[in-house]
Amino acid sequence: KNGYVGPISELVDQKIQRAELRTEEALQLIKNILNISKLRLLEIRLADQINLNEYICNILDTFNELAKQKSINLHFMDKRIKKILIKSNKILLELVISNVISNAIKYVDDNGKVEVLLDDEGDKFSIEICDSGIGIPQKDIDKIFDQFYRASNIDKTIHEGSGMGLAIVKEIVEKLG
Numbered sequence: 001k002n003g004y005v006g007p008i009s010e011l012v013d014q015k016i017q018r019a020e021l022r023t024e025e026a027l028q029l030i031k032n033i034l035n036i037s038k039l040r041l042l043e044i045r046l047a048d049q050i051n052l053n054e055y056i057c058n059i060l061d062t063f064n065e066l067a068k069q070k071s072i073n074l075h076f077m078d079k080r081i082k083k084i085l086i087k088s089n090k091i092l093l094e095l096v097i098s099n100v101i102s103n104a105i106k107y108v109d110d111n112g113k114v115e116v117l118l119d120d121e122g123d124k125f126s127i128e129i130c131d132s133g134i135g136i137p138q139k140d141i142d143k144i145f146d147q148f149y150r151a152s153n154i155d156k157t158i159h160e161g162s163g164m165g166l167a168i169v170k171e172i173v174e175k176l177g
Helices: 010-041 052-061 064-069 090-106 138-143 165-176
Strands: 048-050 073-078 086-088 113-121 124-131
Touching (some): 052 090, 052 124, 064 073, 086 090, 090 113, 090 124, 090 165
Antiparallel strands (some): 048 086, 113 124
């Protein structure tokens, strides 16, 4: 009468959780494909003034809960000498950083570590994302930016994914210069 069907078995609960995960993965794939389409159709404008420290902290805030669930130590350090604003595209830059951090968290075991380092040299800056995850085999390094490619050491029954994330990251970074 009230829509409650009673307790469900652990097996059914696991299947529901797996279906939810696959649905999220499918939605992410669709978003990624749409983002690639936008990249190809739009002329990218680097008009946003960005405070990188604040910007990265805001992005990391969106991953805090996920990191807590896996007991991952998520750490950020701004080692820049000059804390200048940069000119870029906020949406695309966020897509790059979020995608790489998401990968790092995804492939790090519980109680692992993900570190984001911001550094500069002259008028250039770098964002380095390091993790204590499974790593990428040397033989796969030259393929990681190919669309739909997933490293050979990934247990695909545990880690769902489309192989689109780093292809998108590469395309955006190239567009942003």
